[in-house]
Amino acid sequence: MGGFFYVPSWKRAPLEPLPPEGDEAHWVVFADEEEIGLRLVERLERAGRRITRVRSGERFEHLTDRAFTLRPDQPEDYAALVRALDTNAGPPARFVHALSLGGAREAQPGPGAFQDAQRRGAMSLLWLARALSKLPGGAHLVALASGLHDLTGRETLRPEHATLSGICRSIPLEYPHVRCRVIDLESASPDAAEVAPVVERILAEARSDAGAPVAAYRGPHRWVPTVEPVPLKAAQGAPPLLRERGVYLITGGLGGVGLWLADYLARTARARLILTGRSAPTDEQRLRLQALEQAGAEAVALRADVTDTAQMRAAAREAIDRFGALHGVIHAAGVAGGGLIDRLTADALDAELAPKALGALALDEIARSFQPDFVLLCSSVTALSGGLARAGYAAANAFLDAFAQVCARRGGPYTVSVNLDRWRNVGMAARAEARLLALGLDDVILDGMSPEEGQQAFHRVLSQAALPQVIVSARPLHGLPSDDEGAALARRLGAGNAAAAGRSLEPHGRSGAAAAGAAERPSPEAVTAQVTAIWARAFGIDPIDPGKDFFELGGESLLALQILNRVRETFQVELSLRDFFERPTVAALAERVQAARGQAPAAPEPALIALPRTARRLPGAGSAEPPARPDGQPVPSKGPKENG
Structure with missing residues (x-):
């Protein structure tokens, strides 16, 4: 497995020189009162460009021929905007979204700041892209934010906006005529002398056909993300971060990945485990819990909402009251979610973001209080590739990656975000695999890691304590991973x-x-x-x-x-x-x-693989014998936010 591991990296990628632009382009700029947005509008007006400015407001309003307000989190306002744009000014081809440069700036983002950032950022960008997809000829969309990535170790990080990266990587997979790029600026409020150069860089990005969906500016230099292989050696015996008979809390502990990780901890360290989930264990999960006990573990299954700090604190307190300590936290909660952007709702997006993002914030508060040896966040390679019908999932995992970088800067318990490849026939992947099999995409299903390889990947990650982010890919990477499922679906559909x-x-x-x-x-x-x-x-x-x-x-x-x-x-x-x-x-x-x-006759109906709604696993797939007994006292749950 030595070739499975990578770390995020960056490379210099200056834009190619652009020819002078004529006056025919119509620009639409989404900006409130932040200086960069205001100066961008002034620069375009001074150059005589056709420009429409859109600000956030309490309702959709057509103020003048070139000015609108809208509610950033309401999709119908974006549809109304696109309908109302003056077609006599020519098709609006260049859109600059700067709403994420505003909002609260907190050193430690809380749930409120995260949700407000999504309203002005990820949610706004999704609804805008949906509306732009209706335009003939498409559009070029540039989203502005700051502090999404740690390039220098000195920039102020704003992980709540990192969801934009996952969204921007997903939009072109569903809307090929909407080109989307997120620009990570060094600061949302640069020094006065830097504002004009920053504005010129933004204008150049909006005109450029450069393919990278994510770019960052630090000083005058433009960077794009890539990955570098890293050798992670496996510890002999238990990794140094694990303790024999250690106490570990796993969110999503009754889900597919959570149970496999519990199985690993049971067999490696005879661990004592607190497994949280959104509901009581099923009969199948009880059998897997019994297997944990047979492997030498003790396990307590608790009902707890991972997004609720009070409930997660109660789960941590249960670990200490029952076992005397809390040595590690593994955040494996999540929901499968999924859905094309055309069908996505605000509630569905919130439900997909909350378990991972708000769950990570709740667990961070616990980690700062109880000081475990490590906090491990289960992210996904989808954060780096985007995904067809998985924009929310990509966004949620992009937040985990950025938040781990914040934790590394701040100090405290070792925190690592692990971008996992698909675990074949495990957890959320099982449902998607069944559908891919039904579409005849057997080659895609064979990609990814076996459950045993997934366990070994965790063994190697826990054998070190220096990297805030590790990418695990069963397929060799020569750059960022791609959405092979989406490409395979397109091939199968003849696109x-x-x-x-x-x-x-x-x-x-x-x-x-x-x-x-x-x-x-x-x-x-x-x-x-x-x-x-x-x-x-x-x-x-x-x-x-x-x-x-x-x-x-x-x-x-x-x-x-x-x-x-x-x-x-x-x-x-x-x-x-x-x-x-x-x-x-x-x-x-x-x-x-x-x-x-027309006059086309019906062809013989092609074979269709029946997929019982109660069975999500592939035929013949093995099931390991994972974990122990559900005998703990339940913590009252607020709602079904968590996988498992």
Whole structure:
């Protein structure tokens, strides 16, 4: 496993010289009263550019031909803005989002500061990208923030805004015509002499076609992220950070990854474990808990909301009252979430961000009080690649990476964020793998780590105590990781790139359909019957009500892709996911098929792999014999925020 490990790094990447720009470009700048935003607007106006300024406000308002206010966290305001932009000024091609330069600046971000940063930052950027995707010809979007990354060791870090990186890396995967780049400035309030050069750099970035979705400026130099391999040697026996019979708290401890890590601690150190989860253990989890005890561990399962500091403090106190100490914390909580940006809601985004981000803040408060030997944050390589239908997940993990850097600067318990590759058939990956298998993407499923390799990766990470971030990838990296799942989905759907899977799709076999124009068209009833059969096989439900909403049935993005792909192959028609989601029922989809078919005959229905809703694991996948008994006193839970 020596080649599995990398650390984040940066390389100088100056922009190529740009030709002089004409006056035809229309600029839209989202900025409140921060100096950089104001000076950017002044610079464009002084140059005679067509510019529209958008500020945050209490409601959407069209103030003048070139001035608007909107609510940063309300998607309908961005849709209204795009509709209202003056088309006579030419298509707005360049957008600069500077709302994240404002807001509270706290040395130690709390839940309130984090949530406000998302309202002005990640959430605002998602709703803007969704609205821009409707523009003919697309748009170029630059998001500004400061302190996202630790390059010099001296800049003020603002991890609450690091979610922008995950969002910006995900947007082009779903909207290929919306180019997005986040610019990490050295300071949101530079010295007076530095403001003008900073503004010129921003203007150059907004005009540039440079491909990197993340860039940072420190002084006059432009940097882009990369990775460097690092040899992590495995300790002989237990790693130095682990204690024999040590006491360890694992959030998400009843989830797939949490139980595998508990199994590792049981077998390596005969650990005493507090495993928190959002609900009481299932029968399957109780069996796995019994296996922990057989391996020499003691385990207590507690119900606790990882986002609630009081509940997590109670869980830590349970560890001390029962076992006399707290030696380590592993943050493995999270929710699978997922969903195309077109369907994402504010509540869904909050639910995806909260377990990881607010959970990390709650655990940090506990760590500062109880001083364990280490805090290990389970991040994901998706933070570095973005993800198709995983923008919120990428954002949440990007926060963990940035927060670990803050903890390293501050001192205290050793904190490390580990960007994990997929654990094959474990936890959240099991559900996605089942859908990928159903789409015929066996090659993607074979990527990632086996559970045993995941345990060995943790062994090596815990064998050192110097790195605040470690990237674990079963695939060799020659730069930042890529979203191979998204690319594979696009290939399977016949699209040219991952983004096309979330937008309109190329038709299959149109020439064949035209040649068969004289063939008899099936009746609307026959089309509805075939579409119903496809849905029934996909959901594992029979019969299905043709008027029942896809999401009420429990559908999610990969299942939508599966159904749409089968319908397209069966009827040889061109349909987009946007068409599907506008009216996501059997009846509406059958109507669209009938309208789109022309004279194309129905092809034999392709094989569809049934996926029972109660089973998320791949056929034949092994299950280890993980952890011990759920005999602890439950801590009252506020709600289902946590994986497990």
